[in-house]
Amino acid sequence: MQPVIETQELCKVYGQRRAVDGVELHVPEGCVYGFIGPNGAGKSTTMKMLLGLVHPTAGRVCLLGQPMTERNRLALLRQTGSLIESPSGYPHLTGEENLQVVADLKGVPRKDIDRVLEIVDLAGDRRRKVGQYSLGMRQRLGIAMALLGSPRLLILDEPTNGLDPAGIQEMRDLLVHMPERTGATVFVSSHLLGEMEQMAEQVGIIDHGKMLFEGPLQALQRHSRGNYRLRVLQPQKAVPALQARGVPARLEKGALTLPPLPDAALAAAVQAVADAGAGVVELTAHTKSLEEIFLSLTQTREVK
Amino acid sequence: MPRALHAELQKAHRRHDLAVCLLVPLVILVWVGYSAPEVDSSTVHPFSALFYMGPTVDAILMPIGMAVLATRLWDVEEKGDFPKLLYTLQSRRSLFAAKAALGFGEVLLIAVLETAILLALGWWKGYADAVPASHILYHFVCTLAVCVMLFASELLLAVLLANPLPALCVGVVGALVGLFSAFMPPIVSLFVPWGYFIPLSSFVLASWDADTRIAVYGMRAFRPLLLAWVVVLAAAFFAFAWRAVREKEV
Numbered sequence: 001m002q003p004v005i006e007t008q009e010l011c012k013v014y015g016q017r018r019a020v021d022g023v024e025l026h027v028p029e030g031c032v033y034g035f036i037g038p039n040g041a042g043k044s045t046t047m048k049m050l051l052g053l054v055h056p057t058a059g060r061v062c063l064l065g066q067p068m069t070e071r072n073r074l075a076l077l078r079q080t081g082s083l084i085e086s087p088s089g090y091p092h093l094t095g096e097e098n099l100q101v102v103a104d105l106k107g108v109p110r111k112d113i114d115r116v117l118e119i120v121d122l123a124g125d126r127r128r129k130v131g132q133y134s135l136g137m138r139q140r141l142g143i144a145m146a147l148l149g150s151p152r153l154l155i156l157d158e159p160t161n162g163l164d165p166a167g168i169q170e171m172r173d174l175l176v177h178m179p180e181r182t183g184a185t186v187f188v189s190s191h192l193l194g195e196m197e198q199m200a201e202q203v204g205i206i207d208h209g210k211m212l213f214e215g216p217l218q219a220l221q222r223h224s225r226g227n228y229r230l231r232v233l234q235p236q237k238a239v240p241a242l243q244a245r246g247v248p249a250r251l252e253k254g255a256l257t258l259p260p261l262p263d264a265a266l267a268a269a270v271q272a273v274a275d276a277g278a279g280v281v282e283l284t285a286h287t288k289s290l291e292e293i294f295l296s297l298t299q300t301r302e303v304k
Numbered sequence: 305m306p307r308a309l310h311a312e313l314q315k316a317h318r319r320h321d322l323a324v325c326l327l328v329p330l331v332i333l334v335w336v337g338y339s340a341p342e343v344d345s346s347t348v349h350p351f352s353a354l355f356y357m358g359p360t361v362d363a364i365l366m367p368i369g370m371a372v373l374a375t376r377l378w379d380v381e382e383k384g385d386f387p388k389l390l391y392t393l394q395s396r397r398s399l400f401a402a403k404a405a406l407g408f409g410e411v412l413l414i415a416v417l418e419t420a421i422l423l424a425l426g427w428w429k430g431y432a433d434a435v436p437a438s439h440i441l442y443h444f445v446c447t448l449a450v451c452v453m454l455f456a457s458e459l460l461l462a463v464l465l466a467n468p469l470p471a472l473c474v475g476v477v478g479a480l481v482g483l484f485s486a487f488m489p490p491i492v493s494l495f496v497p498w499g500y501f502i503p504l505s506s507f508v509l510a511s512w513d514a515d516t517r518i519a520v521y522g523m524r525a526f527r528p529l530l531l532a533w534v535v536v537l538a539a540a541f542f543a544f545a546w547r548a549v550r551e552k553e554v
Contacts, residue, residue: 051392054553077392090384092318101314105307105393130384145389 002065004029004153004185005050010059012045012209019045021209022059027187027202030179034200034217035189042209043189044085047157050187051082064152078106081151081184083159087142091131095122095141098130099148108149116144119174135162143174147182154178156188160195172199220293225260226286230270232256233279241276245269255282308394308402315380316406321373325410328369329417335361336425343430351431352507352521355443358422359501363482366414366451367498371475373410374458375468377403382466388554400549403459404542411455415448435523439506442526446504449534453497454478456541463548494530497537504530 005027012020020042027033037043048054050061052073061068063076089098099113117123120140130138139159146154159175160168176199178186190196196203197217204214213220232238235251242249242258247269249256261269274280288296336357341347381387390399419440426435454475461471482499485492493503510522 048388048554051388053388053391074393074395080392082389082392084388086385088384088386088389090315090380090386092380093315097314097317101311102389102393104314105311105390107307 002029003027003062004064005033005187006062007046007050008060008062010046010049010061011057012042012049012054013057018209020049020056023206023209023211024214025204025211026214027185029185030183031201032175032179032186032188032199034196034203035187035206036191036193036196036203037189037206038191041191041206043191043206044157045209046206047082047084047155047187047189050155051077051080051084053084078149079151080153080155081146081148082155082157083139083142083146084155084157086161087138088145089130089133089138089141092129094127094129095133095137095144096126098141099144102145103148106149112148112150116147119147120144121170136164136167139163139167139171143171150182151184154184154186154188156186158189158191160190160192168195175199226288226292227260228258228266229282229284229286230256230258230273230280231282231284232273233281235278237276238273238278241272241278242269245272305398305401305405308398309405311394312402312406319376319380321376321410324369324372324376325413326417328365328414329421331365332358332361332418333421333425336422340425340429343432346516346518348518348520349433349522350429351426351433351435352523353509353519354422354426354431355435355439356505356507356509356521358418358443359447359505359507360483360486362418362447362450362501363486363499364479366447366501367454367475367478367482368472369414370411370451370454371458371472371478373407374455375462375471377407378459378462379468387552391554396550397546400546404546407455407459408452411451412448415444415451418447419444439523442506446531446534447501449531449538450497450500450504453500453534453538453541456538456545457497460541460545460548463545463552497534500530500534503527504534 003026005025007023007025010020010023011018023042023046035043035046045054049056050063052068064079066072066076068076090101093101096113099116100110103110103113114123117126120143122137122140122144125133125137130141133141139162143156143159146156156175160171163171172195175186175188178184188199200217202215203217203220205212230238231254235256238256239249239251242256245268247258247261249258258269270280270283336354339357341350341353343350347353381390423440458471458475461474462468465471478498482496485496485499486502490503493499504527506523506526508522508524510520512519
């Protein structure tokens, strides 16, 4: 399937600092793609380059299957909705008037405004000035602007920033169901990893401008499978049996800690421990949270 | 472009731009109307006196008025945090062109009203001296050109600094400097663009007799070179403002 976003060796240099360094993104159609990284990792700069707001120092951007050029940029972006950093909104105009400005510029019929206001639950506040909106309402208005015209792709930069817990949950629900409700692909960034675990099917991890990982969320979790904890009655018999099979084990708090192993190797190791008469009591797999996975990936990079 | 201009008009809703456009000529009306000589006074050629007064008042009001209009035009984008969304919906060129067109329209309205007010005041007061149409047209063109030049310079500041305050301060300071330059040797006024209304004016105080207190106003030759310089400055400020909009990363 043709990716809706594809970048090749995307770079942005500010002075001596490489804000984005050779980023390669491949966002499949019809999914929620989580773009994860700590603050200052290069997420917003990358997203701005996808939208042509920032000129790349090097590299190429393909949107909706076409290389983006100055000539076709606006045509491609008319099929895209975006919310970058803080939401836009003219404070002296009402929510509805703001949407009218955007709808007219996008060439979208004004009747679409009712639909997007319903989606973001702002229909009741459409005639209030945006200057009187709370941050959460402005955020939802920003999403409504992005949704105008049923775009094929939504590019949202930290859309839950500044929302209260209920607002965050609402936004999550909205985005998770977006591909099935509207057919749009959602490319959403966040520094909150738990949030992405609940929303995204595909993830990309960026830090210091470099991509550390890209793929399905499950692959990321598999990729960083945790250690095993083997509790036995007689560890002194278990350790030589494991070492004989080339499995490094260390004794911690009365149990053996084994490194991540393929299923077959693990089964063989446990069998060997049992055959050695160590008395296998319990085997537990320690699953790393996305947080730990992320930390391990970023730390690995720092060590390099 | 029509779509972009329509968007600018939508944004102008409740921004009270029209009120600013009417307020500046209204102040001119009150100010010049209050100072206008009576027919039976010791002023010779009172209609010319009126057109002599106009540029002086313009030098005080217009820099501030233009700063207000230009900063409101751009600041609405900064306050709304809108450029990063707008640039995905329209080209920077169309945004700038629409803003420039709307701004020019507002400045044109002010210049038309200013000239109309001076004419209306003269007729209302019953001044009998004739002012040639060419001088009235020249006055209008000069007022428009200097206002457009000031507007473009303020727009440039507003875009570059993303903050209306410096541009407004420059407008206020410019008004004072422009006015003071009128009382300096004529060469000085050529280096003060905010006050260009005065050296460009074709109306002069020909003589003033302290004993009889008779003031004689008259006309002088047009200054096409200075007018051309103002047009060049205006074009340059617009070009720099466009460049700032085009190259500014959001």
